[in-house]
Amino acid sequence: MFNRRPEWRADNQPRRVTITLDGMAVEAFEGDSVAAALLSANPVFTRRSPVSGAPRAPYCMMGICFECLVEIDGVPNRQACMIPVRDGMAVKRQVPPPAVNAPAESAHES
Numbered sequence: 001m002f003n004r005r006p007e008w009r010a011d012n013q014p015r016r017v018t019i020t021l022d023g024m025a026v027e028a029f030e031g032d033s034v035a036a037a038l039l040s041a042n043p044v045f046t047r048r049s050p051v052s053g054a055p056r057a058p059y060c061m062m063g064i065c066f067e068c069l070v071e072i073d074g075v076p077n078r079q080a081c082m083i084p085v086r087d088g089m090a091v092k093r094q095v096p097p098p099a100v101n102a103p104a105e106s107a108h109e110s
């Protein structure tokens with residue numbers, strides 16, 4: 001879906017690194033943001049809406065929209081577009097806690 005710009009030359013590439021997304025290996029280049037690396041993952045989403053559960057993906061790529069929130073090395077709510085990849089980084093998509101999606105009636109039952 002996404003490609004490197006044409007001036008990206010094979011003889012001038014930064015070092016390759018490997019991160020994991022939910023345990024799956026994702027290749028990236030040193031200097032890429034986590035969000036840029038995750039845009040090559042399939043399916044492309046970083047979190048689910050806590051209201052509807054709909055998948056969300058990086059949008060602005062500059063720290064404004066917060067659509068790219070992920071868990072990085074066990075720390076939740078990190079903006080993937082603002083953090084450079086590091087070899088061995090463990091990234092997890094964020095899913096809402098089950099209680100947020102529970103019907104309103106069940107919240108008053110117990």
Ligand code: FES
Binds near residue numbers: 057062069
């Ligand atoms: S993509 Fe908008 S804040 Fe990260």
